[in-house]
Amino acid sequence: MWAYDILNNLYTNGILYFAILIMSSYVLLGIYSGKEMAVYLKKNSYVNYRSILVSPTSPAISIIAPAYNEANTIVENVRSLLSLHYGNFEIIIVNDGSKDDSLERLIAAYNLVEVDFAVNEQIPTKAVRGIFKSTNPAFGKLVIVDKDNGGKADALNVGINVSQYALITCIDVDCIIEQDALLKMVKPYLEETDTVIATGGVIRVANSCTVEDGRITRVQLPNEWLPRFQVLEYIRAFLLGRMAWSKLNGLLLISGALGLFDKAIVIKSGGYNHHTVGEDMELVVRMRRYMHEHKLDYKVVYIPDPLCWTEAPDTTKILGRQRNRWTRGTAETLWIHRAMFMNPKYGLLGILSVPYWFFFEWLAPIIELFGMLFSILLMFTGNLNWQVFLILLAMVYTFSVMLSSIAILFEELSYRQYTRRGDLFRLFMVALLEPIIHHPRIVYWAIMGNIDLITGKKNWGEMTRTGFATK
Amino acid sequence: MEQTIYSLVNYLVLFWKNAPPVVKISTALLLLFTLVSILTVVIVIFSRVIISYKTRRNNDITERVKTFLSIMIALEEEIFEANTDESILNTITAYLKEEHIKIKDSTTRQILTQELLLIHQELAGNTADNLRKLFFLLRLDKDAIRKLRRKDWLKKAKAIHVLAQMDVIEAVNLLLPYTNDANPHLRMEAQMGYIQLHKDHPFDFLAYVDEDISEWHQLNLFATIAQNKNGIVPAFKTWLNSKNEYVIVFCLKMIGHYTQLDAISDLLRFMQHPDVTIRCAAIFALQKLETEEGVATALTMFDTADTDTKQAILNFFTEIRAESVKPFLKKNLFNDDFNLALTAAKALNNYPDSGRAFLEELLPETDNRMHKIIKHALDNRI
Numbered sequence: 032m033w034a035y036d037i038l039n040n041l042y043t044n045g046i047l048y049f050a051i052l053i054m055s056s057y058v059l060l061g062i063y064s065g066k067e068m069a070v071y072l073k074k075n076s077y078v079n080y081r082s083i084l085v086s087p088t089s090p091a092i093s094i095i096a097p098a099y100n101e102a103n104t105i106v107e108n109v110r111s112l113l114s115l116h117y118g119n120f121e122i123i124i125v126n127d128g129s130k131d132d133s134l135e136r137l138i139a140a141y142n143l144v145e146v147d148f149a150v151n152e153q154i155p156t157k158a159v160r161g162i163f164k165s166t167n168p169a170f171g172k173l174v175i176v177d178k179d180n181g182g183k184a185d186a187l188n189v190g191i192n193v194s195q196y197a198l199i200t201c202i203d204v205d206c207i208i209e210q211d212a213l214l215k216m217v218k219p220y221l222e223e224t225d226t227v228i229a230t231g232g233v234i235r236v237a238n239s240c241t242v243e244d245g246r247i248t249r250v251q252l253p254n255e256w257l258p259r260f261q262v263l264e265y266i267r268a269f270l271l272g273r274m275a276w277s278k279l280n281g282l283l284l285i286s287g288a289l290g291l292f293d294k295a296i297v298i299k300s301g302g303y304n305h306h307t308v309g310e311d312m313e314l315v316v317r318m319r320r321y322m323h324e325h326k327l328d329y330k331v332v333y334i335p336d337p338l339c340w341t342e343a344p345d346t347t348k349i350l351g352r353q354r355n356r357w358t359r360g361t362a363e364t365l366w367i368h369r370a371m372f373m374n375p376k377y378g379l380l381g382i383l384s385v386p387y388w389f390f391f392e393w394l395a396p397i398i399e400l401f402g403m404l405f406s407i408l409l410m411f412t413g414n415l416n417w418q419v420f421l422i423l424l425a426m427v428y429t430f431s432v433m434l435s436s437i438a439i440l441f442e443e444l445s446y447r448q449y450t451r452r453g454d455l456f457r458l459f460m461v462a463l464l465e466p467i468i469h470h471p472r473i474v475y476w477a478i479m480g481n482i483d484l485i486t487g488k489k490n491w492g493e494m495t496r497t498g499f500a501t502k
Numbered sequence: 503m504e505q506t507i508y509s510l511v512n513y514l515v516l517f518w519k520n521a522p523p524v525v526k527i528s529t530a531l532l533l534l535f536t537l538v539s540i541l542t543v544v545i546v547i548f549s550r551v552i553i554s555y556k557t558r559r560n561n562d563i564t565e566r567v568k569t570f571l572s573i574m575i576a577l578e579e580e581i582f583e584a585n586t587d588e589s590i591l592n593t594i595t596a597y598l599k600e601e602h603i604k605i606k607d608s609t610t611r612q613i614l615t616q617e618l619l620l621i622h623q624e625l626a627g628n629t630a631d632n633l634r635k636l637f638f639l640l641r642l643d644k645d646a647i648r649k650l651r652r653k654d655w656l657k658k659a660k661a662i663h664v665l666a667q668m669d670v671i672e673a674v675n676l677l678l679p680y681t682n683d684a685n686p687h688l689r690m691e692a693q694m695g696y697i698q699l700h701k702d703h704p705f706d707f708l709a710y711v712d713e714d715i716s717e718w719h720q721l722n723l724f725a726t727i728a729q730n731k732n733g734i735v736p737a738f739k740t741w742l743n744s745k746n747e748y749v750i751v752f753c754l755k756m757i758g759h760y761t762q763l764d765a766i767s768d769l770l771r772f773m774q775h776p777d778v779t780i781r782c783a784a785i786f787a788l789q790k791l792e793t794e795e796g797v798a799t800a801l802t803m804f805d806t807a808d809t810d811t812k813q814a815i816l817n818f819f820t821e822i823r824a825e826s827v828k829p830f831l832k833k834n835l836f837n838d839d840f841n842l843a844l845t846a847a848k849a850l851n852n853y854p855d856s857g858r859a860f861l862e863e864l865l866p867e868t869d870n871r872m873h874k875i876i877k878h879a880l881d882n883r884i
Binding site for chain 2: 043044047051054077083087089146149150153164166218220221222224418419422430437443444
């Protein structure tokens with residue numbers, strides 16, 4: 032009986048204190064993010080990016096985009112990348128052993144011929160079958176690599192080996208990159224006096240937006256509820272948290288959809304890890320770990336500007352796969368780098384960032400599940416203190432609504448992407464409904480991700496996309 | 503009714519008195535979160551209304567200002583030529599009234615300044631001069647100078663930008679203290695403004711600036727120099743003795759870009775500087791000058807140099823095609839570092855006849871790695 036009492040006591044008080052801890056951390060990060068965003072917006076309110084664009088001394092960038100079975104969109108996507116506003120860059124498309132005719136379509140569209148390219152195999156990868164360049168000087172910046180299938184991480188590593196410039200941008204080929212994204216991402220490298228090893232920007236949901244010639248021309252809140260929930264999730268994650276982590280120099284994740292990296296450090300850290308499904312987060316953690324272990328000063332910088340638009344999953348099945356994979360990626364990264372956990376040798380990274388991800392990102396859904404299961408148990412045994420239960424539930428719910436409202440406020444005061452009449456109302460409705468409808472599913476997928484991890488599931492899970500609505 | 507309220511209050515007081523701490527804390531937080539949520543919604547709605555109102559108002563003013571400026575340009579001969587300042591001002595005031603532009607309103611003055619700046623940048627000759635005259639007659643220069651005294655660095659920086667764009671020469675001395683300001687953004691804007699406004703010694707500040715000049719800052723200074731109407735490009739070797747290493751790097755880049763051949767002896771000195779950034783910048787400047795003068799030093803220092811310097815030296819040799827370097831390049835074809843070997847191969851391929859022929863002859867005898875490197879270097883499509 033005493034065990035039951037302890038458990039019950041832990042349940043009533045423990046959940047409250049854990050919730051207060053999580054909520055305090057979110058509030059603190061939110062306040063810090065808000066302050067930093069105000070500084071960023073002020074600092075960049077009259078920046079002339081033209082000076083990078085036209086300068087012969089601006090750094091060159093290699094853009095690396097892995098592609099697997101993207102035949103339907105690959106030609107258009109490459110055309111969109113070629114039109115990015117930047118002076119000195121190359122685009123490396125890595126065809127990761129596609130089973131469709133992606134390569135043939137690229138060859139035909141861009142007049143490609145195989146060249147005698149010597150690959151500097153600094154990171155071990157699957158075999159490269161051939162490297163192609165265009166005979167048309169208009170596409171001189173384009174390099175196509177054909178290789179054996181080895182997954183996204185392996186394809187990115189091949190791209191790194193082939194790249195000729197000191198800065199690399201890794202992107203998802205099916206995303207829409209803002210025309211000035213490279214200019215904005217390269218600025219921290221030029222501006223900071225400390226070595227910047229990576230830069231990331233805000234990813235936005237493109238569902239229901241109008242796309243013309245590979246560019247977003249009209250931003251619109253998605254028509255369906257599922258992508259709408261994700262819009263709010265993205266706004267909250269990117270505007271409320273990452274800016275603060277960036278300022279604290281504790282950012283662990285740069286989205287795989289768009290990130291700019293110092294190639295030398297990527298190579299010294301060993302490149303992308305193809306044994307995890309969270310290769311984007313794992314790379315950033317490993318790069319940071321490398322810098323700490325070699326006692327080198329560095330920064331990972333985050334830019335709050337919307338730089339990349341992605342098609343969010345619009346079915347629960349696909350979203351479930353994505354969130355399952357994200358959970359596995361987080362858990363794998365935390366496990367691979369467990370030596371950093373609470374380790375003062377890694378500074379703020381070891382004592383704050385990694386524990387934060389462990390307790391509040393990975394462990395939170397598990398605690399939430401156990402809390403719910405225990406509540407059900409108490410309910411059936413007639414021991415549930417309904418007053419405590421309902422008050423706790425209502426408190427957590429109002430906190431979630433408050434956090435989302437603050438995120439909407441940040442969005443409104445900064446980038447104001449959703450300006451249509453009724454968009455604000457819809458966003459607030461999402462904020463009210465999300466904790467009841469969407470959040471339980473997120474917890475479920477996180478739990479399933481952990482189960483899959485324990486049972487040894489390794490695959491990415493197929494991500495079918497419907498494609499952007501183009502005009 | 504009173505009875506109901508009384509019992510409700512009683513119930514709540516009793517509830518609070520008897521509630522365990524968990525409930526008390528949770529209830530307090532619940533109320534706080536609800537209050538903040540409602541407040542946030544109100545702020546969002548309020549800010550959207552205010553922003554929409556301001557946007558509409560500013561758009562309206564902008565439209566009227568644009569019309570006014572179009573009239574000024576269309577009737578410039580009639581308005582500006584052969585007239586006294588007083589009569590021009592009277593005419594301008596009449597047109598401002600006609601367009602319902604309240605010139606004393608600070609937002610209107612700000613929009614007028616912005617629009618003037620935009621149009622002035624695009625124009626040259628008499629029209630640009632007349633717009634500048636309009637700027638002074640409306641005393642918009644005084645607004646900018648007043649803003650220089652504000653505490654906010656952004657206001658100061660924007661004011662400097664206006665003064666520089668509209669060529670307010672008498673403000674140049676006001677900018678000088680900011681060229682070494684602790685705020686990097688203000689410092690950069692002030693240096694750019696100083697370069698644009700000082701007609702004799704626009705780079706004076708390089709002699710005493712001891713704050714950082716980041717690469718971003720350098721790019722902007724370079725852009726200002728490239729676009730500067732007075733066209734003064736100084737001998738950048740003047741500041742190579744600066745104690746500020748950022749100034750040295752910037753000057754080395756400029757020496758290379760403007761092919762200032764009289765700085766070669768200084769470049770040779772900096773080739774062996776202990777700082778790798780300065781060392782590489784000096785070698786890169788020599789590469790841009792396409793001079794063979796640094797070859798002997800480069801050959802001597804190569805073996806003991808770090809990888810970055812080695813790469814810079816090989817890039818330098820890629821440009822100069824000096825016969826004395828060929829044996830060195832041939833040796834470095836077999837360098838263990840892939841990138842250095844590839845650069846050496848590319849440098850050899852740059853020698854039109856002998857280099858390429860040598861690589862082609864070597865091709866059948868090489869191992870797989872070297873074979874790939876040489877084939878890559880020989881493929882001009884890459």
